[in-house]
Each structure stands twice: as structure tokens, then as C-alpha cells.
Amino acid sequence: MIEKHTIEQIVEQYMEDHRLVLTDVKVNKANNIKVFFKALDRPVCIDDCVALSRHIEAGLDRDKEDFSLMVSSAGDNTENNDNEIDNI
Template sequence: MIDKNVVARIVEEWLEDKSYFLVDVNVSPDDKIVVEIDHAEGVWIDDCVELSRYIESKLSREEEDYELEVGSAGIGQPFKVLHQYVAHVGCEVEVLDKTGKKWTGVLADANEENFTVTVEVKIKPEGAKRPKLVEQNVTFTYDEIKYTKYLISFK
């Protein structure tokens, strides 16, 4: 079986001096290799082809036959690495916390310990007849959530 760490090292070599980043490498028991990369401005098919050829040049099909798939981290898929959070600061995201509550807002900040989402909440000011929408920052640690996804807006 092809070693996942070997594939990851090959991908990291290709990524040097590029603004792409590695999201995930998966190698199944039957040697199907799936590599996911991402970029703040999206992933180009030509770059996926170039990376695929680079990986193929470093692996020997004579030693082990394999199937290779190189693509972008899917839109609407949960974030897997910190770099995805950092790349999407300023974008609208959906967060599902471990209590089952969904939060929708703008990703305001992200670091190694936690991330912050600016959400709109209804608050009824004292003496007011109706509640009004107020922006509020909600900070999560990564172990408090089930997932965070980039939200696609068609507005």
C-alpha cells in the first residue's frame, strides 16, 4: 500500500513557492489516492493537472498500481485545516456547534486556538416595542464544533 505521508511530502514539494495549500491526502487500502488542495481565490484545473503529473512522476506504477485523483476542497464541504479558516476570513460561513445549534455569520478571525464569527441576533432594548438586529461576535474553539462551512450566496 502506498504511504499517505510519502504522497503528502510529494504534494508539499510541489506546493513550495505557490499560494496553494494542502487540505487532505487520503489513500484507501486499494491504493486510490485522493489529494485535496485549496487556494484563497479558488483552484484552477490546470494546476490540478500539473500537480497530478508531478505526483505521478514521483511514484512508480511498476512498484504499485494506484488510482490518483487531485482536486479542490469541495465548496460547501466542512473546513479541514486552519488555513481554510484563515483564507475565508471576511466570508459568510455556517457553524454547527456540538449542541446542535447552527450559527450563520461572517468569519471575523481565526487562529490556532479558536475562531470568531460575527452573527446577527435579535435583542429587545429595554423600553422598546420590537426587537432589533444587533451584530455580536461569537468565538468557538475547534473542539466545540462539529463543522464550519463556507456559505455560497446567490444574492
């Protein structure tokens, strides 16, 4: 199982370099990963989500352990659907 702290370590320097803040990481037993973040000085755009998602995927090895990944801004409504990750 991929651990929450593994994701936090992968994104730590990226967040600092891009003036982003990690607000939450959720990982369930099936390796469904949800990452929520915000920008320090501007609104988050889709390009931020795509770039962060690619950065995380590059730091993980699907051949070793499969996973699904959702990256979202902290204000996105999908954050309210926390139960979804438990049911996947």
C-alpha cells in the same frame, strides 16, 4: 501500499512553490489516492489540478506499485463522496 505521508512528502515543496495548501489526503488499501488542496490567494483552476496530478504521478512508480489518483480542489463536491474511495 502507498502511505499518506509519502503523498504529503511528494507535494510539500510543490505546494509551497505554487502557493497552494494541502487540505487532505486519503489512501485506501487498493492504493486509490484522493488529494484535496486550495490556493492561498486565488481560486483553484483545472490547470492546477492537472499540474499537481502530474507532479504526484512523477513522484510515484507505477511499475513498483499501481495506484489510481484523483486530485481536486477542497471545495469540489467530490469531497463529500468519501465513501466512494472505500468501495473502489
